[in-house]
Amino acid sequence: MTVPIIDLSRGSDIVDVTDSALGDRGGSPTAPAAPLTFVVPAVPVDAPPQRRRSVSNFRRTDTLAIGGSVLAAFALSGLLYDFLPWNGALGFVVVTYVCFLGLYALVVSFDESGPAVRDRTIAVVVQSLAFVLLLALVFVIAYTLIRGWQALLHSNFFVQDMQDAGPLDGLDVGGIFHAVVGTLWMISIALLITIPLGLTCAVFLNEIPGRFTRFVRTIVEAMTALPSIIAGLFVYATFILMLGMPKSGLAAALAISVMMLPIIIRAADVVLRLVPSSLKEASYAMGAGQWRTVWHVTLPTARSGLATAVILGTARGVGETSPVLLTAGFTAALNVNPLTGPMVSLPLETFELVKSPEPNLIARGFGCAAVLMLIVLILFIAARMIGGRGPGNLTNRQRQKRVRQSKRDVERFDARVEASAREAMKLPPAGAPTTSGHIAYAGAGDTFTPNQN
Amino acid sequence: MGTMTDERVASGTVIPSAPIVGEPPPAPRTLRPKAVGADRIFRGIIRLSGIAVLVIMGAVGLFLTFRAWQALSVAGITFLTTQGWNPDAGRGGFGIAAVLVGTVLIGLTAIVIAVPLATGTALYISEYAPRRIQRGLVSLVDLMAAVPSVVYGLWGFFFLQGQITGLSRWIATWFGWIPIFSVDGADPSDPLSGTSPTLYTSSTFICGIVVALMVTPITCSVMREVFSQAPPGEREGAYALGATKWGMVRSVVLPFGKGGMIGGTMLGLGRALGETIAVFMIISFIPAIQNHVLQSGGSSVSSLIALRYGDSTAFGTSALMAAGLALFIMTLIVNFIASSIVARSRSGAGTEA
Numbered sequence: 001m002t003v004p005i006i007d008l009s010r011g012s013d014i015v016d017v018t019d020s021a022l023g024d025r026g027g028s029p030t031a032p033a034a035p036l037t038f039v040v041p042a043v044p045v046d047a048p049p050q051r052r053r054s055v056s057n058f059r060r061t062d063t064l065a066i067g068g069s070v071l072a073a074f075a076l077s078g079l080l081y082d083f084l085p086w087n088g089a090l091g092f093v094v095v096t097y098v099c100f101l102g103l104y105a106l107v108v109s110f111d112e113s114g115p116a117v118r119d120r121t122i123a124v125v126v127q128s129l130a131f132v133l134l135l136a137l138v139f140v141i142a143y144t145l146i147r148g149w150q151a152l153l154h155s156n157f158f159v160q161d162m163q164d165a166g167p168l169d170g171l172d173v174g175g176i177f178h179a180v181v182g183t184l185w186m187i188s189i190a191l192l193i194t195i196p197l198g199l200t201c202a203v204f205l206n207e208i209p210g211r212f213t214r215f216v217r218t219i220v221e222a223m224t225a226l227p228s229i230i231a232g233l234f235v236y237a238t239f240i241l242m243l244g245m246p247k248s249g250l251a252a253a254l255a256i257s258v259m260m261l262p263i264i265i266r267a268a269d270v271v272l273r274l275v276p277s278s279l280k281e282a283s284y285a286m287g288a289g290q291w292r293t294v295w296h297v298t299l300p301t302a303r304s305g306l307a308t309a310v311i312l313g314t315a316r317g318v319g320e321t322s323p324v325l326l327t328a329g330f331t332a333a334l335n336v337n338p339l340t341g342p343m344v345s346l347p348l349e350t351f352e353l354v355k356s357p358e359p360n361l362i363a364r365g366f367g368c369a370a371v372l373m374l375i376v377l378i379l380f381i382a383a384r385m386i387g388g389r390g391p392g393n394l395t396n397r398q399r400q401k402r403v404r405q406s407k408r409d410v411e412r413f414d415a416r417v418e419a420s421a422r423e424a425m426k427l428p429p430a431g432a433p434t435t436s437g438h439i440a441y442a443g444a445g446d447t448f449t450p451n452q453n
Numbered sequence: 454m455g456t457m458t459d460e461r462v463a464s465g466t467v468i469p470s471a472p473i474v475g476e477p478p479p480a481p482r483t484l485r486p487k488a489v490g491a492d493r494i495f496r497g498i499i500r501l502s503g504i505a506v507l508v509i510m511g512a513v514g515l516f517l518t519f520r521a522w523q524a525l526s527v528a529g530i531t532f533l534t535t536q537g538w539n540p541d542a543g544r545g546g547f548g549i550a551a552v553l554v555g556t557v558l559i560g561l562t563a564i565v566i567a568v569p570l571a572t573g574t575a576l577y578i579s580e581y582a583p584r585r586i587q588r589g590l591v592s593l594v595d596l597m598a599a600v601p602s603v604v605y606g607l608w609g610f611f612f613l614q615g616q617i618t619g620l621s622r623w624i625a626t627w628f629g630w631i632p633i634f635s636v637d638g639a640d641p642s643d644p645l646s647g648t649s650p651t652l653y654t655s656s657t658f659i660c661g662i663v664v665a666l667m668v669t670p671i672t673c674s675v676m677r678e679v680f681s682q683a684p685p686g687e688r689e690g691a692y693a694l695g696a697t698k699w700g701m702v703r704s705v706v707l708p709f710g711k712g713g714m715i716g717g718t719m720l721g722l723g724r725a726l727g728e729t730i731a732v733f734m735i736i737s738f739i740p741a742i743q744n745h746v747l748q749s750g751g752s753s754v755s756s757l758i759a760l761r762y763g764d765s766t767a768f769g770t771s772a773l774m775a776a777g778l779a780l781f782i783m784t785l786i787v788n789f790i791a792s793s794i795v796a797r798s799r800s801g802a803g804t805e806a
Contacts, residue, residue: 090620119697126581129573133673134590136666137597140608147611200502207499216503218792223510225720225788226781227727229755233777234513236762237520241770258509265506291495312599319601322729322755326762347603351730354607362611369604380596 065107066124073100101125141377144369151367162332167358176368178334179349182249183375185338186328186345187318189253194260195310202268203294217269223262231259232323240327247329249338252345255323264313271305272298304386311383315376321347346372514781521775524768532775538740538757540772547772549779551742555657555752556780559732560725562661562746567669567725568718574669575676580702591677598670606731609663614654614735617662621653621747636748655737657751663735664728668721675720675795679713680706716795723787727780729755754780 077096104124109117150171151157157175165174205217235255239245275298283293299306329342330352344352346368353365524540525532528547535548578590621636628634636652683706691701707714733756743751754776761773 091623115697115700119699122699123581126573126576129570130577133570133574133669134593137593140600140605140666143608143612144604197502197505200499201506204499204503208496213503216507219507219510221792222785222788225723225727225784227729227755227784229727229729229758230513230777230781233758233774234516237516237774258513261506261509289492291491315599319603321603322759325759347601350603366607369607372601373604376599376601380599384592
């Protein structure tokens, strides 16, 4: 449709527009179109050119108020500090912050009313609380990495064990290779146990509704906060004391599994619950059974979320010290067999190293913690890259892959229909009904179970 | 059942019966899905995995009780009232009165510090932060929950301990008249007494700060989730009535998220009670009730277990299991209450939108 162009500079005006294109919508192009009338508001001729209004909440006075308050707070607390019974950097920061809040409220109250002053002040408080928390996080991580850096610079730190390194030896002897191997063994065994069991249990919680399922879910949710030392104590009581097995990597892996299992189940349960039920119902409507629906629809749809659940569980399991402390024993030598002999993991090695007063051992401990922290960071970033999308939300690449797959399917179907048609033409069976193009689907007619969660 | 129906439909023997006018409508069919073939095996397997998980989780409680029985039957009720921990020497010379008080004090200190931080961060992420950085902030808070406890312990022991004694001394000097903040050996009227930093290191307070950093992300993520579920209709209603952002938060978001705030706090408390390695690294263990949070020395159930598991006799191990059982029951109760509060608050009951 054509848009009437109106010259705004002419002042108030009434424009008659006969738009023939609009008439098409009636279905009969020959019908006379009703004239449309636009009323254009008057614009003064000498008006300054209109500027686009800023709809942002941010104003220059806000910045000035904050900046001015900060400066004034520093000055004031510097002055006050001589009279107040405080000392140390922390006290100065607290006094400055309190002064800043008071001054900021005062500055805002010059041109705002009471509720607005409260609003601004509380916004500043909320933002600084969040800032403090994130600062603490960054600081904890950075502190570990920086103090561990010294040990990480030595390449032997990664390839040797602590067998030959005495307490007084420098950082150029000995390393944490045995702890890395131990961690890998423990987490691998734990994953071997928790991934199949955890994921099937999560599927169970979603696929078979009922009172028993609710009970299992309640127990699992309560167990997610199971103190990790209790998991260690449990394995210590059963595996080591009752079955008489020695402390080993396997025992530690079992303890880690007990701790990780509820975490993985709960995270996977949440992800599976988010799978759109329309997808599942579509699958049932196509005649697929429950098992086929879970395998071909539910699990692939939730794949990224499930991967995230497993990786985050792994990150928690890798860093646990107390279950390993009770069940793995301690050794300075490399042990590659998880079934016999004591084994060390990275967090346990860190813990044992920093108990010593020797500066070199403490430096090693920080190095060990830095390696552990890097592993957790890598796992975490991997989890964020894989997951973070809702089920069914595909990346571009996944979408393209699906389109290609679908194209191949169509070609395959066409080829099949063509082949069966050619066959039917080649040997026309006497008296038999033609069944060209009929494909029997496996699983057709299986029962439909509505998801009652 | 499925295949038979198919065949009948295919051969045309079943004529769909049209509803006959005048007859009462047929009673609704009872739909009882019955699994066949592969589905039956599948349902069997997943049901089995559910039972297996239940058995494992139940075994934790059962075995702890079983192992603890020997000690509990000797100690009886004195297990809850005795302060010392000397199971190997005599009959009943051990109990969890001291470690239980220590555990609760560490947990409460952590919660007092964690709740304002978590509330502020959750409000910031859900209400104040620009939309672009929201997801990043959520990831950072989640990362904070994934940082191993031994790393927090290192930070607390090597960094925080040296920095925080000034604050401890300041609180002890000015608020020492409150019993919980008093420190034996520090006299507020005498500026020279209590200046030694060792009086304030390895205290419940320092443990509480470190544990607070560990539980804040859990509390924060529960709160954030509940806050972001506050009904948009009521939010806009508040704005339409002229509320400022804080007015809207106070009258819509906070009342709506109250259940989640309480539940998240209790979930955090449950985590704080069970924290082991960071507490064990920092605290200097004393087996007596230490209710001065700022003073050096303290105790917790988990650090008792970590300290004594190696050198105990069979009876001593049984006593440790009893202590573990007490911790287990305590965290389980806290968690049950927490998750029921959170679950109720998420149902959206009590809101119109």
